[in-house]
Amino acid sequence: MTHSPIERVAFATPPAIASRARGLSDRALAWIFVTPTIALLLAINIFPLVWTIRLSLTNYRANRAGAELEWVGIRxxxxxxxxxxxxxxxxxxxxxxxxxxxxxxxxxxxxxxxxxxxxxxxxxxxxxxxxxxxxxxxxxxxxxxxxxxxxxxxxxxxxxxxxxxxxxxxxxxxxxxxxxxxxxxxxxxxxxxxxxxxxxxxxxxxxxxxxxxxxxxxxxxxxxxxxxxxxxxxxxxxxxxxxxxxxxxxxxxxxxxxxxxxxxxxxxxxxxxxxxxxxxxxxxxxxxxxxxxxxxxxxxxxxxxxxxxxxxxxx
Amino acid sequence: MKRAHLAAVAAISITAALSANSAQAEDLTLCWASWDPANALVELSKDFEAQSGHKMSFEFVPWPNFADRMLNELNSGGQLCDLMIGDSQWIGGAAENGWYVKLNDFFDANGIKMDDFIDATVTGYAEWPKNTPNYWALPAFGDVVGWTYRKDWFERPEIQTAFKEKYGRDLAVPKTFAELKDIAEFFQKREVDGKTVYGASIYTERGSEGITMGAMDVLYSFGFKYENPDKPYDMEGYVNGPGAVAGLEYYKALYDCCVAPGTSNTYMSEGIDAFKSGQVALQMNFAFTWPGFETDMDVGRGKTGYFANPAGPDGDQFAQLGGQGISVVAASTKQDAALEYIKWFAQPDVQAKWWSMGGFSCLKAVTLAPDFPQSQPYAQTFLDSMAIVKDFWAEPSYATLLQDTQKRFHDYVVAGQGTAQEALDGLVADWTETFEDEGKL
Structure with a gap:
């Protein structure tokens, strides 16, 4: 009797992991798969954007990193x-x-x-x-x-x-x-x-x-x-x-x-x-x-x- | 007693281990611009490697990207460079931001005296604040903007006759900027050896510092000053005074009348190419380019002459300082070995060899030696030029000040937008804003 690839993976999964996975809802599984991508997006897109907005309200100069930061509002x-x-x-x-x-x-x-x-x-x-x-x-x-x-x-x-x-x-x-x-x-x-x-x-x-x-x-x-x-x-x-x-x-x-x-x-x-x-x-x-x-x-x-x-x- | 003996043995062992560690051969990286003198320094440094056991590596960056690349490196606390031959204008920022190691104690401990170096190079390359005995570098490479001319063309009877007919005087090295423009106009589009040649090659580069170096080289002699000598950062009437305006107008007139077509963005290397290819009669360039002309097949062997910046309308005579000092990078983990290199480099015999290899030594023992003026055809011009130097701002905010100048000068000189007065008034406004941001005004 032959098994499909999915069935073969299912059989190969250790019982402990299989039982834990069976306990997860579809929504939880979806989150597990999506979380690394969201984390990556937050780290390389959203965080820099928020940080740039923050810097735009200051007089910060990257070549004077030690200088005192002054909030300048929308100047x-x-x-x-x-x-x-x-x-x-x-x-x-x-x-x-x-x-x-x-x-x-x-x-x-x-x-x-x-x-x-x-x-x-x-x-x-x-x-x-x-x-x-x-x-x-x-x-x-x-x-x-x-x-x-x-x-x-x-x-x-x-x-x-x-x-x-x-x-x-x-x-x-x-x-x-x-x-x-x-x-x-x-x-x-x-x-x-x-x-x-x-x-x-x-x-x-x-x-x-x-x-x-x-x-x-x-x-x-x-x-x-x-x-x-x-x-x-x-x-x-x-x-x-x-x-x-x-x-x-x-x-x-x-x-x-x-x-x-x-x-x-x-x-x-x-x-x-x-x-x-x-x-x-x-x-x-x-x-x-x-x-x-x-x-x-x-x-x-x-x-x-x-x-x-x-x-x-x-x- | 036995315990004391053991402690002594342990102390000796630890001391021996530590000294072995400090004498350990290091792999030092020296960062500089990518140009001919850097190649000479590679050769010169082989002596240091042989003497010290340290290995030298080099990181050379082409001039247009040099400041960007290296200032980023310093600012980020990078450990790529142990030694930095940085531009003179960086010294303020490097000192105030802690990028370079202060060298006063090291100089004192090793008998290195700043009085032994050409005064202008000490002020220009090593001191911050200026004119105070706080040293952040050892003058490494003296440089200044000067002029080269086609001596062989100047000596031709038919050219001399034509010039005398037109201007009523002999064709000779110009003593004033007015004479220089006459000569450039005379050669503009003239046929020499069946080829159309042009008057002069001057700096017009927009991206880094080119047009500022070129225009300032002229403006100083016309009366431009960076600030009120009695009131720092007071620029009104000094940066945009009548003399400065006349100087900028002169530079534009020289650009409009006497450069080769398509030279709206040229700096050092383009000037070298224009001169070596026989395209121009006069060339503005830093002194570091001069050894290369002497060895060139087309313009070497006595065909090239050299002269220092001529005088302005009131007889003032100044030139734009170039050159760099060598510093130890504060982020380096090999500072001891880097200081060893500086100690070696400061020796008179090393400096003499440096000059003989094409490096422009700043050590008076070399430049004031009786045979120095005869040592190279350009040696006397180098000395004359170094005696009249002025430099751009070396403030921590120099990059902002420089970019504002680049824009104002290029907009007026090359793009022909506005007047010289407007350009310089705008420059005062830009610089004032920068100094206000810096809290200096």
Whole structure:
């Protein structure tokens, strides 16, 4: 007679343990299994959050750990919200966030739509297109610094080739008006393939029979695109926007290596600004308040967005 | 009697065991920035290993991350480093936060006198509070911002003629900052050996300390002062006085007219590259870079000249101090062996060898020796520069003060936002806020 794996485990369990386990309710067993996870979450998520809130109400500096701690109430919050430099940093982040998402969604969807068509070399092109997102952001930041170099950089020469402008007459990462676009270009180059893959998954999830039914009803390709393709891919697109939005809100590595936040503070995104406050100026209390403000912003925006996403999925 | 004998034997045994323990070979780790002098120190330290039996390990971090990495290490009480060659600006924080061991007693016990070292390096690298006999480091590596120029280009008759035609004077090492700008403008986009060259390489780096070191190097000679000499932390009119404003305007004008394209974020290594590749005629850089030019195939063998910071409009002449002192880390469990290293390093013959290997000794016995100025083509410039140094704040809050300066200077000089007056007024406001937070105002 053969036994199932569960039965074999049951037989192998020593009688003492088995009897103790039999005495536990389902609820107790559930708690036993869930408790380590909850403990871990409390330790690495909730406790640091509560501690950060506490620090944000003080003048604590991590490099002066022995100094007397002074409660400053909401002074750190009011200083941040009335600091013009912080708002400039927020603006730089908004510019980066909006333009990268717009470009990545537009180009990513277009590429997915093209790749979804059956043609020779389809897989090869997919592989080539997704290569940039497999690179380390540090590597990308470094080599785009060279590509943008006015005297030897390929980017300037390409622009010069098409426009006739002297390649050494402009500096993508040194010019105040061009630098914000330089980081948008690099992020778009790197992460458009990610949006493309999500869109491709969406496109491939649409059953052919829907298009066949539309064709029988004499719907034009344009009509099919707007009434079938776009609505059915929309949840996927929104998911891509959510992922890219969260990622780019906390963008640090690539931009640090590419521009260092400069020229001046033109590309100093909030995460770079926060890092400077926390780990270069060592204003721990102040930067804790800053982090809490950013957390509430991202959490609030993401919650609203997820609700909208759920509504779209339910349609 | 027998009991007394036994006690004596036991005491001798314990003493012997303890002394054996103290003389035990240790594995010491020395932390410093990752640069050429560090490689020279590795070589030099082999003598210490041979003499002492201790083993030396090294932890070198590239300059842009050096302060972040090492200040974190010190602040967290980490035991990675037994010896630290830390930047001069760290000394206030290191002393007040108890990161370094105070060395006064050790110096007294071992006959090490601070009078034997270049005065500016003692004040800059070892003392806290400044100008008091409280020593936290031994001056280890003297450094200062100075200038290199393409001596071979300056000596060419056709270039000399063209310069004289344009400016009505001979092309020579600049004595004032105004002359320096003329020279930089003259070379900007000039064809030399069929190649377009540029005027100057100056510091513009945003992330760590670059643009502050560069701009301050100029501002001092234009009249910038950190504070009222009679009233500490009173900065109004000193940091943002007319001279300081003129100095910052000059630095921006130099950046706008005379640097190579794409140099909006450059510091020491980029300056070295620009000079070695024949891209620029003049280069601002710390003295530690100079030995490397002498041995370079393209700019060595007499092609490079050196000069100290020129004078400002009123004849004032100052330069930005660099360099570091060597300290014993308070969290180290091998302090005795670390102190042994410092005692060895302070010896005149070791310091002489240090200089010969490319390390910039701060010991007067080395730098004031009669043959010192002739020992290297840059030796006299080093001496001249070290005589006119000033340094950035060394307060415990130096990092905050530095980052505020980086932002204000980069916003104005590189990004062209606002005026010099606004930048310096903003800096006074930032620094005032920091000192108020620190309870110093």
């Amino acid at each position: 750190n919050y009011t200083r941040i919200l009335t600091d013009g430099d912080i708002w400039l940093s927020m603006q730089a982040t908004a510019h980066f966030l909006i333009w990268t998402i717009v470009l990545q969604v537009a180009i990513g969807f277009a590429l997915a739509w093209l790749i979804n068509r059956k043609f020779k070399g389809n897989d090869l092109w997919t592989t080539i297109i997704v290569l940039p997102m497999m690179l380390s952001p540090a590597v990308v930041g470094n080599f785009w610094t060279f590509l943008y170099q006015p005297q030897i950089g390929l980017f300037n020469y390409v622009v010069s080739f098409f426009t006739g402008i002297d390649p050494s007459s402009f500096s993508m990462i040194g010019d105040v008006s061009l630098a914000p676009w330089s980081i948008v270009i690099v992020d778009t180059w790197m992460w458009t393939p990610f949006v493309m893959l999500i869109c491709l998954a969406g496109l491939r999830s649409i059953p052919d029979y829907i298009y066949e039914a539309a064709a029988i009803d004499r719907a034009s390709p344009w009509r099919q695109f707007w009434t079938i393709t776009v609505p059915m891919v929309l949840p996927f697109l929104m998911l891509a926007v959510l992922f890219r939005g969260i990622e780019n809100f906390k963008m640090f590595d690539m931009v640090t290596l590419l521009t260092g936040g400069g020229p001046g503070s033109t590309t100093e995104l909030t995460s770079i600004n926060l890092k400077r406050e926390a780990f270069e100026k060592w204003r721990t209390g102040y930067s804790s308040a800053y982090a809490i403000i950013l957390f509430v912003t991202v959490f609030g925006l993401a919650s609203i967005y997820v609700k909208a996403l759920n509504k779209v999925k339910q349609r």
